[in-house]
Amino acid sequence: MDEKKIMVVDDEENLLELVSVILMEEGFDVITATNGKECLDKLKTTKPDLVLLDMMMPGMSGRETCEKIRSDPKTKDIKVVFLTVARFSETGKEILRKMNVLDYITKPFDNQDLIKRIKKLL
Amino acid sequence: MNLLKEMTENEFLLMLINEEQYIEQLEKIVKAVEKSHTKICYVCLNKPYQDITNELKARKIDTSRFIFIDVLSSHYKKQEPCENCIFLQSPANLDELKDAIKVGCNAIIMDTVSTLLVYQDASSIISFTHKLLTDGNKGVKKIFIVLKEDPLSEESRMLVDDLNMFADKKIEITKDLLR
Amino acid sequence: MRMNIKKEISENNIIILIIPNKKYPVVLEDTVKALASAYSKLCYTSLNKPYDKLLDEFKKSNIDAGKFFFIDCVSEKISTGKNVLYVSSPRALTELNITMNKLLDTGDIQLTIFDSLSTLLAYEGSMTVIKFLHSIISAFRTYGSRCIFTCMKDDVNADTIKDLKMFADKLIEVE
Numbered sequence: 377m378d379e380k381k382i383m384v385v386d387d388e389e390n391l392l393e394l395v396s397v398i399l400m401e402e403g404f405d406v407i408t409a410t411n412g413k414e415c416l417d418k419l420k421t422t423k424p425d426l427v428l429l430d431m432m433m434p435g436m437s438g439r440e441t442c443e444k445i446r447s448d449p450k451t452k453d454i455k456v457v458f459l460t461v462a463r464f465s466e467t468g469k470e471i472l473r474k475m476n477v478l479d480y481i482t483k484p485f486d487n488q489d490l491i492k493r494i495k496k497l498l
Numbered sequence: 499m500n501l502l503k504e505m506t507e508n509e510f511l512l513m514l515i516n517e518e519q520y521i522e523q524l525e526k527i528v529k530a531v532e533k534s535h536t537k538i539c540y541v542c543l544n545k546p547y548q549d550i551t552n553e554l555k556a557r558k559i560d561t562s563r564f565i566f567i568d569v570l571s572s573h574y575k576k577q578e579p580c581e582n583c584i585f586l587q588s589p590a591n592l593d594e595l596k597d598a599i600k601v602g603c604n605a606i607i608m609d610t611v612s613t614l615l616v617y618q619d620a621s622s623i624i625s626f627t628h629k630l631l632t633d634g635n636k637g638v639k640k641i642f643i644v645l646k647e648d649p650l651s652e653e654s655r656m657l658v659d660d661l662n663m664f665a666d667k668k669i670e671i672t673k674d675l676l677r
Numbered sequence: 678m679r680m681n682i683k684k685e686i687s688e689n690n691i692i693i694l695i696i697p698n699k700k701y702p703v704v705l706e707d708t709v710k711a712l713a714s715a716y717s718k719l720c721y722t723s724l725n726k727p728y729d730k731l732l733d734e735f736k737k738s739n740i741d742a743g744k745f746f747f748i749d750c751v752s753e754k755i756s757t758g759k760n761v762l763y764v765s766s767p768r769a770l771t772e773l774n775i776t777m778n779k780l781l782d783t784g785d786i787q788l789t790i791f792d793s794l795s796t797l798l799a800y801e802g803s804m805t806v807i808k809f810l811h812s813i814i815s816a817f818r819t820y821g822s823r824c825i826f827t828c829m830k831d832d833v834n835a836d837t838i839k840d841l842k843m844f845a846d847k848l849i850e851v852e
Binding site: 517544545546548549570571573574575612613616617645 | 778781782807808811815816818819820821839842843844
């Protein structure tokens with residue numbers, strides 16, 4: 377069975393490592409990026425099954441990164457899930473729907489919940 | 499548009515105001531906040547506390563229910579302690595600002611987020627906003643004033659788009675809208 | 678419409694004065710003359726002409742230089758005079774900021790003429806100038822002092838003029 381590939385994008389290195397370990401233990405192939413630009417650069421050469429994207433990053437935010445992912449024909453169909461500290465408003469949720477973001481996970485998250493929700497999407 | 503109604507129904511509002519009518523539009527917003535809240539925290543990012551209170555008083559706004567946070571004046575000159583104003587050292591220190599905002603108010607006016615962008619990058623402002631939203635400020639009305647045509651337009655537009663993910667409503671104030 | 682600069686500055690603490698390049702020397706001279714008659718303690722911050730030249734010009738125009746303290750960003754000297762402070766370069770914005778603050782802190786300056794924003798923009802990008810502007814305007818407001826920033830109209834684009842307006846009380850375009 378092909379391993380599903382997940383790209384995790386977060387500027388917090390500790391969290392990046394933690395999430396990577398959690399996902400790898402579940403059998404996922406994990407690629408990481410620490411910012412939006414790095415994410416987009418890596419998407420030029422690799423196509424993950426899902427991008428787990430931190431909402432709040434210096435420089436290019438998660439929202440802006442997602443817009444760019446959606447605007448590129450090569451990457452527009454990649455599944456995206458946001459990681460966020462604060463809850464989205466109803467306006468925010470509507471924007472997520474328009475950007476075709478499948479889910480968002482609030483930090484701090486429960487590891488089992490994270491895995492369950494990602495597996496559901498894959 | 500009924501500002502009072504918008505304030506009652508929404509906890510976090512982004513108000514985009516016209517730079518040309520900044521004072522007039524700000525006056526209407528502040529009056530609406532004053533009518534509907536008993537203790538208001540006014541964060542002075544654009545002009546020092548003294549200038550703001552003078553302008554509010556000139557427009558017959560009762561400032562007795564306001565606590566001001568002035569991030570500018572102390573940077574230049576030692577300030578005498580003041581009953582209704584907290585002086586912070588710099589607009590660059592958002593942690594200090596976040597702590598100062600914990601003054602037991604039921605509404606916060608940030609005047610203006612556009613000016614904050616002069617000193618901070620967008621992601622720091624978003625991080626600050628997140629903390630404001632999650633850190634025991636539930637039920638506190640938050641009104642972020644943003645200048646529509648501001649010089650950091652691209653960065654400002656991105657910031658507004660990001661803040662909009664967490665705001666209950668983004669309102670573009672026009673001259674007609676506040677009649 | 679004739680501009681009454683004395684009235685304008687009495688009603689608006691921070692003014693940006695946009696002057697057509699052709700008229701700049703004349704309007705500037707008239708402005709300085711008018712303000713020198715209304716105030717006793719002024720500062721002239723120059724990014725265009727050195728202190729020595731300004732003294733000559735003030736003398737020729739019958740402007741009392743004794744009422745002024747000068748900040749000279751042009752001569753590139755590192756010294757002080759009786760009524761002049763030197764800033765090492767028009768690009769040295771931090772140094773300029775500190776120098777202006779020091780002067781304001783004396784409590785002796787009622788009004789500053791800043792000549793000119795367009796020269797500043799020739800050396801620095803608009804973002805840097807805007808940051809500097811907000812910082813220095815906040816200082817003026819904190820000290821209860823006034824300032825007129827001059828700007829040569831043909832040297833800045835309309836968008837930049839709009840941007841500069843953000844922190845001022847009034848922007849006046851001289852026709």
